[in-house]
Amino acid sequence: MSDPRTPVIRTRGLGKVYAAGSAAEVVALRGVDLDIERGAFVAIMGPSGSGKSTLMNLLGCLDTPTSGRYECDGVDVSTLDAESLAGLRRDKIGFVFQGFHLLPRMDALHNVAMPLGYARVPHHERLDRARAALEAVGLGDRTGHRPSEMSGGQQQRVAIARALVNRPPILLADEPTGALDSRTGEEILSLFKQLREEDHTVVLITHDPGVAAHADRTYEMHDGALHAQGAMP
Numbered sequence: 001m002s003d004p005r006t007p008v009i010r011t012r013g014l015g016k017v018y019a020a021g022s023a024a025e026v027v028a029l030r031g032v033d034l035d036i037e038r039g040a041f042v043a044i045m046g047p048s049g050s051g052k053s054t055l056m057n058l059l060g061c062l063d064t065p066t067s068g069r070y071e072c073d074g075v076d077v078s079t080l081d082a083e084s085l086a087g088l089r090r091d092k093i094g095f096v097f098q099g100f101h102l103l104p105r106m107d108a109l110h111n112v113a114m115p116l117g118y119a120r121v122p123h124h125e126r127l128d129r130a131r132a133a134l135e136a137v138g139l140g141d142r143t144g145h146r147p148s149e150m151s152g153g154q155q156q157r158v159a160i161a162r163a164l165v166n167r168p169p170i171l172l173a174d175e176p177t178g179a180l181d182s183r184t185g186e187e188i189l190s191l192f193k194q195l196r197e198e199d200h201t202v203v204l205i206t207h208d209p210g211v212a213a214h215a216d217r218t219y220e221m222h223d224g225a226l227h228a229q230g231a232m233p
Contacts, residue, residue, distance in 0.1 A: 006074045008169050008201045009036040009059060013068035016054050016224075028054040030224040031068065036203065038169065041196040043204045043212035045229075046221035053174065055221065056205045060172050061089045073169055090119060094163030094171045098178040100155040102147040102162075108134060109143040112162045119166060133161035137191060153184035160191065164200070171195060174205045189214045 016029035057063040113130035177185030
């Protein structure tokens with residue numbers, strides 16, 4: 001079991017270079033040092049091309065760094081083979097995106113239950129856990145509705161329930177309110193605050209200062225470098 005005092009996310013000198021060594025070399029991330037404690041709500045803000053999505057992909061173990069070190073919930077990800085890395089991603093990290101990525105032919109219950117199939121959870125338990133996850137995001141009465149029968153805000157709540165159904169300690173949210181109107185966006189941000197109170201660690205990627213203002217702490221990215229808000233040279 002992880003030590004609760006250990007940062008759930010810790011990076012040291014994390015860097016990413018695309019086409020390293022070539023004339024078209026692009027430095028997307030430069031020596032990022034970051035500690036995020038368990039139960040924190042953190043925003044990483046920056047314009048398009050600043051490196052924030054690259055950082056999210058590395059934190060989500062969707063890509064590998066060119067340099068540096070990343071410890072996810074106390075595990076050095078560089079020590080993991082492909083199978084172990086997939087297991088860590090499944091068990092430790094939930095993803096929420098601007099696009100909801102729900103399967104249109106499945107109702108909310110089965111969309112949320114889907115990740116549990118990869119974890120080989122028995123069918124009846126999958127549905128019980130999916131139902132509980134939907135209730136936790138306020139959609140206990142929408143389990144039988146397909147995405148086309150729900151509003152954008154409801155679909156994003158289903159996506160959040162799906163991200164949480166494996167009970168991961170980390171929730172990575174990439175522009176999660178980008179496709180929503182402002183009132184619905186506020187509701188989703190309030191839900192993230194509630195999840196933080198339940199000891200989830202929420203990392204929010206955004207270009208919008210108004211969205212970032214909901215977080216407990218904000219970092220800004222410029223040209224691949226990460227700065228605590230107000231600490232840029």
